[in-house]
Amino acid sequence: MAVEQPMRTSAAPQGDQTRIHDIGYRGYDGPRLGRSYARLSLYSQSLRGAYGLGRSLKSKVLPMLLFAVMCVPAAIMVAVAVATKAKDLPVDYTRYAIIMQAVISLYVASQAPQSVSRDLRFKTVPLYFSRPIRAADYVQAKFAALASALLVLTAAPLLVLYIGALLAKMDFTDQTKGFGQGLVSVVLLSLLFAGIGLVIASVTPRRGFGIAAVIAVLTISYGAVSTVQAIADAQGSTHTVPWFGLFSPVTLVDGVQSAFLGATSAFPGGAAAGPSHAQGAVYVLVVLGLVAACYGLLIRRYRKVGL
Amino acid sequence: MSPKDPYDWSLTRRRLSGLTTGVARVTTVVDVTVIVTESLSKRFPRVTALDRLSVDVGPGVTGLVGANGAGKSTLIKILLGLSPASEGRAEVLGLDVATEGAAIRERVGYMPEHDCLPPDVSATEFVVHMARMSGLPATAARERTADTLRHVGLYEERYRPIGGYSTGMKQRVKLAQALVHDPQLVFLDEPTNGLDPVGRDEMLGLIRRIHTDFGISVLVTSHLLGELERTCDHVVVVDGGKLLRSSSTREFTQTTTTLAIEVTDSDEHPDGTRAVREALAARGLDTHDGSGLPGAGRILLLTAEGEETYDVVRDVVADLGLGLVRMEQRRHHISEVFHDGADHANAPAAGHAQHAAADHAHHPKEAAGHGG
Numbered sequence A: 001m002a003v004e005q006p007m008r009t010s011a012a013p014q015g016d017q018t019r020i021h022d023i024g025y026r027g028y029d030g031p032r033l034g035r036s037y038a039r040l041s042l043y044s045q046s047l048r049g050a051y052g053l054g055r056s057l058k059s060k061v062l063p064m065l066l067f068a069v070m071c072v073p074a075a076i077m078v079a080v081a082v083a084t085k086a087k088d089l090p091v092d093y094t095r096y097a098i099i100m101q102a103v104i105s106l107y108v109a110s111q112a113p114q115s116v117s118r119d120l121r122f123k124t125v126p127l128y129f130s131r132p133i134r135a136a137d138y139v140q141a142k143f144a145a146l147a148s149a150l151l152v153l154t155a156a157p158l159l160v161l162y163i164g165a166l167l168a169k170m171d172f173t174d175q176t177k178g179f180g181q182g183l184v185s186v187v188l189l190s191l192l193f194a195g196i197g198l199v200i201a202s203v204t205p206r207r208g209f210g211i212a213a214v215i216a217v218l219t220i221s222y223g224a225v226s227t228v229q230a231i232a233d234a235q236g237s238t239h240t241v242p243w244f245g246l247f248s249p250v251t252l253v254d255g256v257q258s259a260f261l262g263a264t265s266a267f268p269g270g271a272a273a274g275p276s277h278a279q280g281a282v283y284v285l286v287v288l289g290l291v292a293a294c295y296g297l298l299i300r301r302y303r304k305v306g307l
Numbered sequence B: 001m002s003p004k005d006p007y008d009w010s011l012t013r014r015r016l017s018g019l020t021t022g023v024a025r026v027t028t029v030v031d032v033t034v035i036v037t038e039s040l041s042k043r044f045p046r047v048t049a050l051d052r053l054s055v056d057v058g059p060g061v062t063g064l065v066g067a068n069g070a071g072k073s074t075l076i077k078i079l080l081g082l083s084p085a086s087e088g089r090a091e092v093l094g095l096d097v098a099t100e101g102a103a104i105r106e107r108v109g110y111m112p113e114h115d116c117l118p119p120d121v122s123a124t125e126f127v128v129h130m131a132r133m134s135g136l137p138a139t140a141a142r143e144r145t146a147d148t149l150r151h152v153g154l155y156e157e158r159y160r161p162i163g164g165y166s167t168g169m170k171q172r173v174k175l176a177q178a179l180v181h182d183p184q185l186v187f188l189d190e191p192t193n194g195l196d197p198v199g200r201d202e203m204l205g206l207i208r209r210i211h212t213d214f215g216i217s218v219l220v221t222s223h224l225l226g227e228l229e230r231t232c233d234h235v236v237v238v239d240g241g242k243l244l245r246s247s248s249t250r251e252f253t254q255t256t257t258t259l260a261i262e263v264t265d266s267d268e269h270p271d272g273t274r275a276v277r278e279a280l281a282a283r284g285l286d287t288h289d290g291s292g293l294p295g296a297g298r299i300l301l302l303t304a305e306g307e308e309t310y311d312v313v314r315d316v317v318a319d320l321g322l323g324l325v326r327m328e329q330r331r332h333h334i335s336e337v338f339h340d341g342a343d344h345a346n347a348p349a350a351g352h353a354q355h356a357a358a359d360h361a362h363h364p365k366e367a368a369g370h371g372g
Helices: A034-050 A057-084 A093-099 A101-121 A125-129 A135-167 A172-203 A207-234 A238-247 A249-260 A277-305 B006-010 B012-016 B022-029 B072-079 B101-107 B123-133 B138-151 B167-179 B197-212 B225-231 B249-254 B272-282 B307-320 B334-345
Strands: B035-043 B048-057 B061-065 B087-092 B108-111 B185-189 B217-222 B234-239 B242-248 B257-263 B299-304 B324-330
Touching: A034 A101, A034 A135, A034 B123, A057 A101, A057 A135, A093 A101, A093 A135, A093 A172, A093 A249, A101 A125, A101 A135, A101 A172, A101 A207, A125 A135, A125 A277, A125 B123, A135 A172, A135 A277, A172 A207, A172 A249, A172 A277, A207 A238, A207 A249, A238 A249, A238 A277, A249 A277, B035 B072, B048 B072, B048 B087, B048 B234, B048 B242, B061 B197, B061 B225, B072 B087, B072 B185, B072 B217, B101 B108, B108 B167, B123 B138, B123 B167, B138 B167, B167 B185, B167 B197, B197 B217, B197 B225, B217 B225, B225 B234, B257 B272, B257 B307, B272 B299, B272 B307, B299 B307, B307 B324
Parallel strands: B061 B217, B061 B234, B108 B185, B185 B217
Antiparallel strands: B035 B048, B035 B087, B234 B242, B257 B299, B257 B324
16 A cells, blocks of 8 residues: 655655655754854864865975974974983073064965965855854954964974973973963964964955065064164164064064063063063053954955955 | 735735735735845945835745846845845845844855855865854754755766866856755845856756755846746846836736747748738738848737737638748847836736736747847
C-alpha cells in the first residue's frame, strides 16, 4: 500500500528499492546569532587572514617569513645567554621591538592593505553592510584583528626571550617585570601601528599604493624625526629632542616606554635625552589620541563607503 | 483600483501574490505585504532620486524596471535600512526601515549589480564566510553553503578560486551569497547584466525558482522590461524616481496587444498582404504596416481588442485562401510604457479581467533594441 510520495519528501518508504531523492530546497530554521557573532567571525577571519591562513599558499609566505625573522634573533640571543650563563639578556624586552621596527613596519605595510584594500577593491564591503553588522562593527573587527596580529608578531619574540631567560635561571622577578613592561609597550605599539596602517590602507583600493604609503609614513617619519633629533642634539639643544619624538610612531612608543616602562631611550643623546614624566604624559596622550583618531577616521570612511 | 472592486476579493490569492497601489493594501494585503513604501522620497543636493514613491509589493517575484538612474538602487539601499529617506516611510517584512534596519538585513538577501567577489578565494570559502556574517553558526554555514551552491548550479568548480570563473558562474556565486542564510526576501540588482542570452535565460529561470521552489520572495531590478515579463508576477515601473506603473505582468502585455500578421501570396491574390489589409478594413479593423521593422511591407500590425480579433484574422485569411505565416503578439518596448505610462499610472489594474483568456499566439517576440 505504498502511496507515491512527492519528490520533496525525504522519508523513503521502508523496504523500498534504492532511489535517488531530490530533497529539494531546505529552509533554515536554526539559530541566527546576530551582530556580535558576525563581528567575531569577521575578526577571526581577518586575524587568520593576516597570517595567510585560509588563503592561498602564496599569501602565507610573507607574513610567516616576517614572523620567523622577528623570532629568530630572540632565539639566538637566548641560546647565547643560556650557553654563556649570562646574568642578563643582551637586549631589554622594551628595546626589542624598537630594534626590529623595520620588520614590524613591513608587516603592517603588507597586511593592512590585505585586510581592508581588498574589500574595497573587489567591492565586497557592500555585502558586509547588507548584513546585520554596521560600519562600526566592521571597523572594530578589522582594527582588533590587525592589532592582534601585530601583538602576536611583537609579543612572540618577547615570550621567547622570557622563557629563555627563565631557562638560564636569571632573576625571576626582574625578568617578569621586564617582560610585563615589554608587553605593555608592544600592546601600545600594535594599536598605534594597526590604526595608522588601516587608515592609510582604507583610503586606497590599490594594494600597491597602500603598501608604499604605509612604509613611507612609518619609516620615513622615523628617519626624519631621528635626523632632526640628531641635529638638535649636535647643536646642543638636548631639551628639544623629546619634543621632536612626538612626530613619528616609533619614537612615540619609545618615548612612552622610556618615561614609564623603565626603558632606555633610543633617542640621540642617550638616556639623558629621554622624556621626563611630564613629557611622557604628553606622549601617552598623543598615542591614545592617535589610536582614537584612527578609529574615528575609519568609522567616518566606512560610513561613506556604504553600498 | 477601488477597494470595492469585486475582483479584488474573488481572486484574493492571485492578488496577494501581487502588487497593488497603496489604497488596496488597507483592504486585503495588509498581512502579507512584503514591501510597503508611502510617499518615499530621497533627495540629494543636486538630484531627486525618489519622488513620493508609494508602492506595495506582495510575495512572489516582483520586477522593478526603470532606465539607469531611475532610482532603483537608491530604493534598495533605503529598503535595506542603509540610507535614510528624506521623506515618507517604508516597511520591509513589516519592519520599519528607519528603525529596524539590522532586523531587516538579517531576513533579506542582497545581490549587488557590480562585481563583489574576491578572486583569490573559492566560492565555498567565500559563501561560508558570508553565511557566518549573516549569523549562521559555523557548521550550519557550511551545510547551507553546499546546499545553496548546488541549487544555483555550481558543482565541482566551487572549490576553485573565483578568479577563474566565467561571468555566469560569478553571477551564481553572487546569488548564492544572497540566498545562503535562507532569507524571506531577496533584492537582486540587475542579475542578468553581462550575461549572454543562454546565461540570461538560465538566470531568469533560477530567479523564478527562488520563489516557486525555495519560497523566497524576490525583488529584481532590470532596465529591460522584456525579460522581467517572462519572470515576474508583477512589475513596478519607475522613472525619474516616480512611480509610472505598478501592475501584474499580465496586464502589461494585454491591455493593448499589438498583433503582427504575415501571410503568403497566391495566384488569386498576388499581393496577399494588401488583400488581407483590405478585407480587414472591410470588417472594420484598421491595420498599419510595420515600417522600420525587418520584413516591413510584408507585415501588418493591428490592435487586438480581445479574443475575437484573433478569430477575425484567422477567418479573413482562410476566406482569401492564403497561408498564415505568422500571427504573434508584439510585446511592449519599455519606452512605450514610458510614453503612455502616465495614462495608466492612476488606473493600473483597470480592465484586466476581460483579457484573462487571451493566451493565443503566445510567442514572445521582442521588438528590436530594448533599452532604457
